[in-house]
Amino acid sequence: MIGPGPGPGPGQAPALEARGVELSFGPTPALRGADLTVAPGEMLAIMGPSGSGKSTLLHCLAGILVPDRGEVLVDGRRTDLLDETERSALRRDRFGFVFQFGQLVPELTAEENVALPLLLGGTRRAQALETARGWFARLELDGLERRRSGELSGGQAQRVALARGMVARPAVLFADEPTGALDSLTGERVMDLLTAAAREQGTTVVVVTHEARVAAYADREVIVRDGKVTSLGPVASTTTSPGQVQR
Numbered sequence: 667m668i669g670p671g672p673g674p675g676p677g678q679a680p681a682l683e684a685r686g687v688e689l690s691f692g693p694t695p696a697l698r699g700a701d702l703t704v705a706p707g708e709m710l711a712i713m714g715p716s717g718s719g720k721s722t723l724l725h726c727l728a729g730i731l732v733p734d735r736g737e738v739l740v741d742g743r744r745t746d747l748l749d750e751t752e753r754s755a756l757r758r759d760r761f762g763f764v765f766q767f768g769q770l771v772p773e774l775t776a777e778e779n780v781a782l783p784l785l786l787g788g789t790r791r792a793q794a795l796e797t798a799r800g801w802f803a804r805l806e807l808d809g810l811e812r813r814r815s816g817e818l819s820g821g822q823a824q825r826v827a828l829a830r831g832m833v834a835r836p837a838v839l840f841a842d843e844p845t846g847a848l849d850s851l852t853g854e855r856v857m858d859l860l861t862a863a864a865r866e867q868g869t870t871v872v873v874v875t876h877e878a879r880v881a882a883y884a885d886r887e888v889i890v891r892d893g894k895v896t897s898l899g900p901v902a903s904t905t906t907s908p909g910q911v912q913r
C-alpha cells in the first residue's frame with residue numbers, strides 16, 4: 667500500500683485531501699475510493715490512462731463535483747458537505763482554473779477575460795482591468811490586451827487563460843490538460859510561465875496531464891487507474907529545476 671502523499675508539515679493542514687472518494691456517472695464508476703493529499707505550495711501532476719478518472723478527481727477536489735461517498739478537504743475543512751452556493755464561493759475565492767481549450771469568453775477582450783475573476787469577486791472595473799493588464803507583460807502578451815479570443819493564437823489564448831486563472835491570487839490552481847491543445851514547444855512555454863507564476867505566489871497546483879513532459883514540471887506525480895490513485899510516480903527531477911529538465 668502506497669501512502670497518499672508527502673503529508674503536510676507539522677501543524678499544517680494539507681492544502682487538499684481526498685479520502686476514499688467514490689463517484690459514478692449513472693452506471694459508470696469514475697472514482698472507486700480515491701485517496702490523495704496535496705501539500706500547501708506543492709505542484710502535483712495527475713497522470714493515468716484515458717477514462718481512468720483524472721478529471722473527475724480534479725473536479726471533486728475543486729468542488730465542481732460532489733462525491734457519492736468519501737470526503738474532500740480544503741485546508742483541513744470538509745468541502746463535500748457544503749451546499750452549491752458555498753462551493754461556488756469557495757471556487758471563486760480560493761481556486762483558479764485553466765482548462766485544455768482556454769475557454770475564454772469570446773465576446774470579451776483578452777484583458778476583460780483576465781479581469782473576470784476579480785470582477786466576480788467584487789473588485790471595481792478600473793482596478794480589475796489595471797491588475798489584469800499587469801499580467802500581460804509577464805506572460806509575454808504585450809499589445810494583445812484588446813484582442814478577442816478569435817484573434818489570438820492557441821498559445822496566446824492559453825496564456826490569457828493562465829493569467830485569468832492566477833489573477834485573483836488563488837490558493838490552488840487547477841489545470842486540466844493545460845497544454846493539450848498546443849504544440850510541444852508552445853506547451854512548454856505555457857508550463858514555464860505557469861510554474862514560475864505559481865512558485866512566485868506560493869500557489870498549490872494540481873495539473874491533470876497525459877504528457878510526461880508536462881508532469882516533469884511537477885514536484886510529484888500520481889497515477890490514477892480505474893478510479894483509484896494507485897501509485898506514486900517518482901519525483902520528476904530531484905537535481906534540476908523544471909526549467910532545466912532535459913526534454
Ligand SMILES: Nc1ncnc2c1ncn2[C@@H]1O[C@H](COP(=O)(O)OP(=O)(O)OP(=O)(O)O)[C@@H](O)[C@H]1O
Pocket residue numbers: 691694695696714715716717718719720721722723876
Ligand atoms: N459527465 C459524464 N457523464 C458520464 N460519464 C462520464 C462523465 N464524465 C466522465 N465520465 C466517465 O467517467 C470515467 C472517468 O472519466 P474522466 O473524464 O474522469 O477520465 P480521465 O482520466 O480524465 O480521462 P481523459 O484522460 O480521457 O480525459 C470515464 O469512464 C468517463 O467516460
